[in-house]
Amino acid sequence: AQKITQTQPGMFVQEKEAVTLDCTYDTSDPSYGLFWYKQPSSGEMIFLIYQGSYDQQNATEGRYSLNFQKARKSANLVISASQLGDSAMYFCAMREGGGNQFYFGTGTSLTVIP
Amino acid sequence: DAGVIQSPRHEVTEMGQEVTLRCKPISGHNSLFWYRQTMMRGLELLIYFNNNVPIDDSGMPEDRFSAKMPNASFSTLKIQPSEPRDSAVYFCASSSGGSPFSNQPQHFGDGTRLSIL
Numbered sequence: 001a002q003k004i005t006q007t008q009p010g011m012f013v014q015e016k017e018a019v020t021l022d023c024t025y026d027t028s029d030p031s032y033g034l035f036w037y038k039q040p041s042s043g044e045m046i047f048l049i050y051q052g053s054y055d056q057q058n059a060t061e062g063r064y065s066l067n068f069q070k071a072r073k074s075a076n077l078v079i080s081a082s083q084l085g086d087s088a089m090y091f092c093a094m095r096e097g098g099g100n101q102f103y104f105g106t107g108t109s110l111t112v113i114p
Numbered sequence: 115d116a117g118v119i120q121s122p123r124h125e126v127t128e129m130g131q132e133v134t135l136r137c138k139p140i141s142g143h144n145s146l147f148w149y150r151q152t153m154m155r156g157l158e159l160l161i162y163f164n165n166n167v168p169i170d171d172s173g174m175p176e177d178r179f180s181a182k183m184p185n186a187s188f189s190t191l192k193i194q195p196s197e198p199r200d201s202a203v204y205f206c207a208s209s210s211g212g213s214p215f216s217n218q219p220q221h222f223g224d225g226t227r228l229s230i231l
Contacts, residue, residue, distance in 0.1 A: 035219050035220075037219075037222075043203060043224065043225055043227075044224050044225070045207075045222035047219040047220075047221070050217045050219060091157065100144075100145040100162065100164050100169070100209065101147075101159070101162060101170065102147070102159075102209075102220050104159075106156045107156060107157070
């Protein structure tokens with residue numbers, strides 16, 4: 001079974017609107033961390049936001065927030081007030097328990113339309 | 115602080131040649147990862163090291179690929195002999211921690227864009 005599933009290969013959003021990128025995960029470990037990365041066309045992988053499995057509140061970092069629904073095993077990324085520079089690939093990843101390995105999803109390509 | 119440093123940034127070589135990719139992780143990080151990214155297969159984990167020891171190399175495609183980490187500040191990924199299907203972007207990443215409560219992300223280098231003709 002896939003550890004991380006991103007079901008949206010491509011998404012479009014109007015500039016200044018909000019957009020939600022979906023991520024579901026699969027683990028039986030009660031301790032885990034969830035991460036989102038952005039990969040612009042220039043190719044680098046940029047860490048955006050982190051959510052721990054024991055965190056009581058949804059993580060936020062500027063215009064990025066995480067809609068964490070533990071029972072549904074989903075960790076959707078919400079980008080508010082989209083900007084043209086948000087056009088990129090977005091990857092969801094998970095780190096389980098005390099392990100060091102990260103499991104990455106297949107990514108979602110976001111295009112912001114002016 | 116310096117991030118993860120990879121070299122070369124670009125490599126173009128002919129089929130059959132040996133290719134060596136290099137990575138310097140962030141100082142103090144105890145885990146190092148090699149990934150390969152292609153349009154067809156996405157981001158694939160090839161191998162990762164913890165405290166310089168290879169932990170999981172199940173993602174290494176075949177015996178033509180090998181990776182070493184002789185010390186905490188240097189790792190290599192070698193392909194010998196190279197084939198056109200090895201063309202991809204190869205990323206090195208490092209991270210610290212290991213605690214389930216660690217919020218430390220993996221930090222990626224800028225990647226090596228490898229083209230095998």
